Amino acid sequence: MKRRRVVRVLLGKPGLDGHDRGIKILAQALKDVGVEVIYTGLHQSVAQIALTAVQEDVDVIGVSILSGAHMTLVPELLGQLNALGAGDKKVVVGGFIPDRDDRAQLEAVGAAKVFDQDVPITETVSTIISLAD
Amino acid sequence: MADNAQGPDRPVERVMPDHAIARGDIGAAARLMSDLDDEVPAARAQLRQLFPLTGRAHVIGVTGAPGSGKSTLVDQLVGAFRQRGDTVGVVAIDPSSPFGGGAILGDRLRMQRHSVDEGVFVRSLASRGYLGGLSRSTGDIIDVMDVMGKTVIIVETVGVGQDEIDIMRFADTVLVVQVPGLGDDVQAIKAGLLEIASIFVVNKSDLDGADQVVRDLESMLSTKTLRPGIATPGIVKVQATRGRGIAELVEAVDRHRSDSHGSDGMQTRHRRLEHRFYECLREALFAEACRRFKGSAAAERILAELRDRRIDPSSAATAAIEQIVGWAS
Numbered sequence A: 001m002k003r004r005r006v007v008r009v010l011l012g013k014p015g016l017d018g019h020d021r022g023i024k025i026l027a028q029a030l031k032d033v034g035v036e037v038i039y040t041g042l043h044q045s046v047a048q049i050a051l052t053a054v055q056e057d058v059d060v061i062g063v064s065i066l067s068g069a070h071m072t073l074v075p076e077l078l079g080q081l082n083a084l085g086a087g088d089k090k091v092v093v094g095g096f097i098p099d100r101d102d103r104a105q106l107e108a109v110g111a112a113k114v115f116d117q118d119v120p121i122t123e124t125v126s127t128i129i130s131l132a133d
Numbered sequence B: 001m002a003d004n005a006q007g008p009d010r011p012v013e014r015v016m017p018d019h020a021i022a023r024g025d026i027g028a029a030a031r032l033m034s035d036l037d038d039e040v041p042a043a044r045a046q047l048r049q050l051f052p053l054t055g056r057a058h059v060i061g062v063t064g065a066p067g068s069g070k071s072t073l074v075d076q077l078v079g080a081f082r083q084r085g086d087t088v089g090v091v092a093i094d095p096s097s098p099f100g101g102g103a104i105l106g107d108r109l110r111m112q113r114h115s116v117d118e119g120v121f122v123r124s125l126a127s128r129g130y131l132g133g134l135s136r137s138t139g140d141i142i143d144v145m146d147v148m149g150k151t152v153i154i155v156e157t158v159g160v161g162q163d164e165i166d167i168m169r170f171a172d173t174v175l176v177v178q179v180p181g182l183g184d185d186v187q188a189i190k191a192g193l194l195e196i197a198s199i200f201v202v203n204k205s206d207l208d209g210a211d212q213v214v215r216d217l218e219s220m221l222s223t224k225t226l227r228p229g230i231a232t233p234g235i236v237k238v239q240a241t242r243g244r245g246i247a248e249l250v251e252a253v254d255r256h257r258s259d260s261h262g263s264d265g266m267q268t269r270h271r272r273l274e275h276r277f278y279e280c281l282r283e284a285l286f287a288e289a290c291r292r293f294k295g296s297a298a299a300e301r302i303l304a305e306l307r308d309r310r311i312d313p314s315s316a317a318t319a320a321i322e323q324i325v326g327w328a329s
């Protein structure tokens, strides 16, 4: 059941990568369809992202990972969300995850969606919206 | 139930509800905030239960032009208040897009070092079309943080730089941030910010012109007659990016707080609560009036006369009120 009148999404970048152009473009695209986007910026620890998601009560958490650390960061995030009683929040992963097996495995351990890097932004937006419903 | 049979002039024993939010359930608090923001009726009922637990926190408003450094300043203040043992809530409001209603809430970005501190709770809100620098829900969100036991609650307004005086309805202490190079000292008077400032914070003191801003403010304040009983606002120069002047600012906030602790301060708090009541009354009455009026036979008749310009809008409203009150009685 949809509890919300307005969809809220957290976008953040865990780890050490230094580029946030992609995630800023996504933030703008989500804003344009009526989403309230909380942007936490670069170099976020998994704990920061998880606690922010709880305080901001977002429906979806989008993390962008370019560094190749997705196989540790994403399960860690899912684990911390569960520990905080926020396991119902959906986690989507973007960035650069070229390995199809990795993508499948992250979805198997609880990521709601892992985007291939050449997914068009409109599709990313509509997937996030439908996950929030 | 503890329905009191006491007379109205005897102080009424407040029933302190036992509630998950008061016991520290962060998730429950965050969800209640969303529901209040979304105007879910059940949330209102919950807040009604919790309201006796409010009124304990010191609420500090931070307002000023876009980019003047409000969020950076709030981040520093959170650090300073935490260091001396306060627990801190932050409400940070950013504008919603007039097209489609979305928003990018970026104030929090500058405060993320506090996100893993259990003594800090930051909530970002979009203005959702509400004017005056706040969201409609801001007062309610402050209340929830108060129930959570935060001893200091800092509210960062939208920062459109004009007419953001609604914050005075909620804040015990209002900080108005000014920066050099905007030439907005005159604008501050226009916008009524002078009336609501408890303390002027001159930020970006590393930039040229900060001392000039201080002098302008000083001369403005010396020529301005303030309302009786209102202390002249202090001026504190800071560099938020480096934490310079923050200790002095906290001192000034403390001074303002203890100055407003007496019966004058109590009166102000009571006046603010009453104002909130009248705002609610106004909105509820208007909604109820529209509900009764719209689609009624009288509405058809009065609006037709209005369209033909046989009756002016103000007289039409009076006629409508007569109809509405007539049905009610």
Ligand SMILES: Nc1nc2c(ncn2[C@@H]2O[C@H](COP(=O)(O)OP(=O)(O)OP(=O)(O)O)[C@@H](O)[C@H]2O)c(=O)[nH]1
Binding pocket: B064, B065, B066, B067, B068, B069, B070, B071, B072, B073, B107, B110, B158, B159, B203, B204, B205, B206, B207, B238, B239, B240, B241, B242
């Ligand atoms: N030079 C200088 N820059 C500062 C200072 N404080 C903040 N800034 C910079 O000013 C810019 C805006 O800072 P914010 O804290 O986001 O300002 P804000 O008033 O919250 O902005 P909005 O919420 O968008 O209205 C950032 O680039 C800050 O680094 C300061 O003391 N000196």
Ligand SMILES: [Mg+2]
Binding pocket: B070, B071, B072, B106, B107, B156
């Ligand atoms: Mg800000």
